[in-house]
Amino acid sequence: MAGGRSGLVGRGKNVTFIGVRHHSPACARLVGQTIEALRPAYVLVEGPADFGDRLDELLLGHDLPVAIFSHYRDETRVHASWSPFCAYSPEWVALTTGRAYGAELRFIDLPAWHPAFADRRNRYADAEERYAEVTRRLCRSFAVDNTDTLWDHLFEVADDEGLEERLAAYFDLVRGESSAGPDDAAREAYMARWIRAAAADAGDRPVVVVTGGFHRPALQALAGQEDSGPAPHGTGWPEVPRPPEGAAGGSFLVPYSFQRLDSFTGYQSGMPSPEYYQRLWEGGPEQAASALTETVVTRLRERRQVVSTADLIAARTLTEGLARLRGHHRPARTDLLDGLVAALVTDDLDQPLPWTARGPLAPGAHPAVNEMVTALSGDRVGRLHPGTPAPPLVHDVATELERLKLDQAGTVTVRLTDERGLRRSRALHRLRVLRIPGVERESGPATAAEPVLEERWTLSFGDHRLPALIEAGAYGATLGDAAAAALDERATEAGSAAGRLATVLFDAALCGCVDVSGRIAETIAAGIAGAVDVGDLGRVLSTVLGLWRHDELLGTARSTLFGTVIEGCVTRVLWLVEGIRGGPAPADLTRLHALAATRDALLHAAAPLGLDREAALAVAGRISANAAAPPDLRGAAFGLGWSLGTVVDPVRAVRGAAGPHTLGDWLAGLFALARDEVLAVESSDGAGVLGVLDEMIVALAEDDFLVALPALRQAFEFFPPREREIIAGRLLDRRGLRGSARALLRTAADPLMIAKAKALEANVERLLVAEGLVPRRDPA
Template identity: 60%
Template sequence: MGAVFVGVRHHSPACARIVAATISELQPAYVLIEGPADFNERIDELLLGHELPVALFSYSDQHASWSPFCDYSPEWVAITEARRCGAEVRFIDLPAWHEAFRDVSNRYADAELRYTEVVERLCREFSVDNVDVLWDHLFECETEPKGMAEYFDLLRGTATADEGDSAREEYMARWVRAAVHDAGDRPVVVITGGFHTAALKAQLDGGTEWPEVPERERGASYLVPYSHARLDAFTGYQSGMPSPGYYQQVWESGSQRAADWLVESVATRLRRRQQPVSTADLIAARTQAGALARLRGHENLARTDVLDGLTSALISEDLTQPPPWTRRGTLQPGAHPALIEMIGALRGGKVGRLHPSTPAPPLVNAVQELLRTHGLDQEGRIALDLTDPEALERSRILHRLRVLRIPGFERTSGPSGGGQPQLEEQWTLRPVDERLAALIEAAENGATLEEAAGVALERRSRHAQLEELAAILFDAVLCGISALSGRVKQTLNEGVRETGDLAALGSVLSGVLGLWRHDRLFGTKKDPLLGSVIDAGTARVLWLIEGLHGGPAPADPHRLKAMAATRDAVLHAKSALSLDTVDVTGVATRVSNDVQAPPDLRGAALGLAWTLGSQPDVHKVRNIEALGDWLTGLFAVAREEVLASPDLVGVLDELVSAMDEDEFLVALPALRLAFSYFPPRERETIAATVLAHRGVEGSVKGVTRLTADPITVAEAMAIEKRVDALLVKGGLA
């Protein structure tokens, strides 16, 4: 009889029923399925008794891919029906790690872009919004859908297969020819995406030997639990069908009961959110859905018939965005509550579970053993004293899980930089269903937790920006992964030497300097590679600021952080620097005197020179423009020196006192920012210096602490200003 081809749309109940009926009727010798051929020897793992959805996860050095199955996936139905009738089952597609899948993360994604033009033409012809509505209109709501093969032929006739498609189809055709030859007079049923069917039919002439499975140097394939949430097109998965929860009901109960389920589910979800939904609303929704189905010529209710009926009955105001089922998009912020609950109901909440006998990668067992051994398989909050070696090891395990994004381990507090003295961490542990899937998928990085975390961090570092590299370095330190730290430090060093981003440079220099100075806890104190990053970063900051020009502008806290980090590097990491202090002072002095430099940078440069021993002429402050911004820079770098200089504080007092009201109000925001660098106790020290400068005796606290509400004070000042204006207008001033 030869090959019988059944082209399908992935995750379609209508296609799944056709597949089941075809296999049951023909009783074939072979059932060939679009799936990874390297898994053929392990197909029995699929039939252990899992709760669907599950996915076949494959990975190699360069690529990872998923092949998901739910109850109504035609591929899954083909496997189960073939085994029921005694047929041999074979996956016939190239492995997921093959070059043909280089840009494919999901084998069963619907490649609509290849046939956009014909789909748009069909949508116009049938007056529907998109391919999902078109598919429902033509096939899903029909009891016995017809014309499906012609539909797929039309799609393929207008599209051009790329190199990956051609390689896959040539390989699948070899399996078909071999199976037909081996089956003799018995039929062979071939289940593939409809896009490929015509190409396979055209390649039935040729060799009949069974094809070899390409080999790979590294990688593996494992089953992972999946979920309706991960399958849903409205959350970003480009599957053949959206709304998996709804189509699960269609598969189990038919279109009419699925429609009733959807209406009841939406009503229940809205009522839980305290949204009013009356019985009359539900009757109206059902009535409207039925009327729309008849108007659109649907034998059974289609998904959009029900959704449009619900929208009409439950939403009376204008929508701020089109319903997502009209464009297959995700919900945007501000969506109507009814739309949110419709999408939630459509999605469903089913979460797959693997049979306990399912093979798992070594990482899964390794992590579970670590969690048991270190008491981290519990639920609740834990505190870790990082000075305790045992607690430090527990911390490293948790951080490795964190960088692998394994759910259920949340750090609520702890050190976020090498210079922080925080020696305790707080974590919240909780069991979650998604953990097993995340661990299996993380196994592509390595067989042990330390190896997997290290590979994950290294992958992040390959294309990371400078500031992110510093965060990766600190993550490596928290994980206790020294080998990776060395590679990241080297990359960081190279990036520091080349960057023109002063803000990122300041953040990196500050963080690395903290690790170099203080980090006895994690073992990076006085690290030579960190020292070289500090040396390169300090030199780069000085080179960048000397060429930085610009007029008055709000003070930039990021470049001021870079200036403060440069100060700390010269004061506290002198042994790591190739620069002499006199060279740094020279650059700082030149920048502080450069009238073309931004005011905050000039102030910070003066502060840098001051902290390195160069005494400033405080009276030059009288000629500074944009005083508030200049002071912000000065205070950011030389706060302690300012506190110890009554002469400078006196000059500043005189300058501020000499401002008229308008000048003061203009300068006030910048002045407030500048003085925010001083904590309350130091502000009292400045206030005492001001009182002494004026020769006034009194309570410092009375000067620095405002007892009245600031808003009340502002309102009173505004009233006084209006009164003064009226007095002037009336000649009474």
């Protein structure tokens, strides 16, 4: 934020400090007038010092807004931030006016990658929380809703006379009641060294310093101290910090937009409603209010809202009346917005008006209010000068899309079965992973199991594509490298959330990046090693195992990365399930599917991947014999050992699972893991599992059967319809009955309801007999 005052730094060193609120037209006017009046030798601006030797690039002649995009990456930290400029940014006016009057220009702040900016996405973010209490008192004193309204009242629509003194008083008050943290202190110490160096070099010529108003009081004090910091090559100028060895980073100019600049869309710096302040900068508050009133009315009419000429006149009249009532010589932004609401919104509003607070626009706002906010936000998008350097990725993508005939807008269909189609698919998926606008997949395989051989994409080109590509250049110089780095970052963010890791893995397969990045493998392996959700791990394992075994289409068959994932998932699933404890409960199908995927991995990938079958069998044996383990896991563990070839006595195991509260869940685990084995051992005399099970169920009392029935039904759902028909046929044979097994499976009502009804009837009969209302039936 802002304030201005001249001060001396050392004997005869004339330095003028102008504290500014970022993106404030009033501060921009003050900066321009001060530089024009002083004709300084140096203009020092709060900006990244490592971009200082590229100021000619920044001043090429772009269409604003633009931003310096800075990125940084090392083994422990990934950081990206922006330093945006629009026509009314005081920093921009300082640079352009300083250049016009022959001043030497310097950026004097620490680079964006520096740890002092670790928590910031934007260099020019106003840290309102640092002085929340003083601004709250000021808002109460001036009877305004928030800091933005207070700022307009004090500076934007007030007279310019005395502006410098008012700004200085405001920021002295703010800084006087606030303390700078270590990050601000490091920045201020560094900026003070630039100020001392410039003052020494300028002699008696003026120096103008333009920084955030919060920093101005501290810089005035620090600039007068002796400089003990190192200077390069014996000069008086501070050394520009460089990224540490092994780190990657850099800065590029990107087109910016008013939408990204607006605090109503989440930008936490500067001013809301950038289109309003652009109009105020260009023509003053009266012209801004008049032009934007017409813009709002036009937008509402385009959306079939009835707005008459009388409504338009009423809006202007109310705006002017509110301005006079609030003591404004000219209408402020909130005068305009409140006047528009009063004239054009006749419905009751369910929530406070968005400009009464700071931050993103809340959902559910009145449609007309949304249009007002959008109109004052504006849709301006910057454009870079054609001679602006771009990161290598921009050129690589252009070349790749032209080579693959993907450089035209429209609908594209690609076949995954031919080599060219696969290359086109991978390029488009890499752009999708990098979140490049205008690349939308309409259809295609959503999972590894889908036999979809074709994709349909819609391509479009707009103003937001180039900024996104430039920013994606932080990931790598080529499309493949950038996509792999982005996937690695997503894998890191996913941590041990196995479900999110599965999505990253499938995207890696679609992008053709499965074995490109060793870091992806390491990151995902670490995430799997810390995963705690057995069901999610099972989904990852099932997906990856299918791709590893069969996928010749996407090129993931026998992938090293997927092999690492399979090994990690098998180890982690077995470790987790052995620690699960619990009594009778509904079978957990997700963990049963996870154990089934583990079985498949041990059956089909043990030899090539070196999976330890013996260790798995040992785990299965311990779980199946552990009475503290849940019944479904004990049954699944027994089935795992059986399916892997262990010699077992299944009949004895089934009898050991007897009990209406546990039998069904135990069988669910068994059938999930060893369904084929259960059917294979059945003999005509019914000596197998199903025959013994038939005997046990028939022997259950009616109440016990009712308890066991839901879990039994769930267990037998692991058999597909054809196999259930075979089982039904064998049950008929055991009873010497003839009939259709298929018909036996097609009951007219839900079997569970039938069983409950039968039990209810038995209870009623018992009560009637007990009360002597009906005679007791002869059991014969």
